[in-house]
Amino acid sequence: MAFYNSLGSGVQAEATKLGMSYSTQGAADFTPAAQTPVVDAVCSRHPSLLLIAPTDPVALRPSIQRCMNEGVAVVLVDTTLTDKQGIVSAISSNNIQGGEAAGKIMGQELHGKGEVALMSLSPTASTQVERLQGAKQELKSAYPGISIAATEYTQQAPTSSETTARAIFSGHPGVGAFFGAAEPNAEGVAQATGATGKHVINVGYDASPTEVGLLKSGKISALVIQQPALEGQLGVQYGYDDLTNKKSAIQASVLLPNVVVTTQQASSPNVTKYYYTGTS
Template structure:
């Protein structure tokens, strides 16, 4: 897969050498936004946050959906370079494959920022996101308090290779280090609710006793919660990440124990504020963190 993406990158960069030579319209009031997927409430909220703040500041937003496909993301970046945008905001599908997309922007002298998920290479002006490591630690601390620092845990991981998966997992595992917790299963469910349901069903069948589940996002957490509910395992604590409307509702009803609130609307708004400063030739930080909080009943 990495070899294929490398080939794609080389071909794309060669094909768009002429684009890099084109003169950009620096007076354009258009922002490009490439979203990993709009089939996820979190990223819909992120998009809405970008569009709301952009409208307030007088910018037009061109939105493209990568549909969780790295190749589609590359194609979207190719398209955005010829749509007369002043800057592009990239929410990567995968932090490794996003390097190809960032380099296309670099090659065409188009400034690029990443949002929520980082790119593992290329020149990026700034990265705007929650502190995912801190969020993972927050989930770990909550479960330690609720379970007295011991028990059997399941960890549902997000898309392999994404910075959110890596950082949330690191924060959570660092947070439970030295405790009496035992992670009996750790599997990928690609940030998807349906996959979260099916993966959790298989884990229940193979592992039996479970005290808690930490999912790297709410969609997987909600899928896991449904699988547990179907098996009558209502005492298992489920902790998600993102604080989507469905997850917050599940917490209020006692179906989920907690969710780490990432505030996607605020992330989108913060990203546009940063873009506005860049386009006015103001200096910004290379990483702009957005506040997290834990939502419980």
């Protein structure tokens, strides 16, 4: 996903600046079953520093603990763990705030009435949970006339989100807005609306090149954009500080603000600087 490509760009730039070598590994699916063997293989090579986005806040703890037991410094980026003992730093976006922003956009565009659907990649990954939590909180408190017709979890491919959106259209024809908590969700909803002729408010997360194109065309109504390159940069910096015994410079927990961009704002230089690099 473009989010992790941009995060990797930040990691690489900071690592080069500090004279550190860098490599990246990733799982094919955003699941603990797929990620755990990758983490185990990486840590068997005894790197000095591991930056990781855990796919589950509990299931990945044993593998990460094994890394730390081998003397590997660990920084969490994007997602987090329930038990952060021994972790150098946990760096993420303010995901609840991002979800609240998405809920507000849907509420305003629907004028406080109607049905919405929520989509996500994972029922357990911390970022995904918090984004849906924020959206639900905002809708419940500020827009009580709006009901949530469906909450669905998809695979990483946009085609999975498209199939899910089509099923929601069929089962809940009154749905007027979607919030997708990850890149592929909004992309898939846009594909589904294009194929079916349905018009809905489509609020997405992140800013992949594909999403940005859909935002500019109006097929995505708004995006909640993170700062992944900065997450990567800070992750390397704090890891380096830990390795060089500059622990007083480390922030144990960082929540970066999001940027919300609508179709009308999509070409403004004030926001284009936040768009991600790399492919979706």
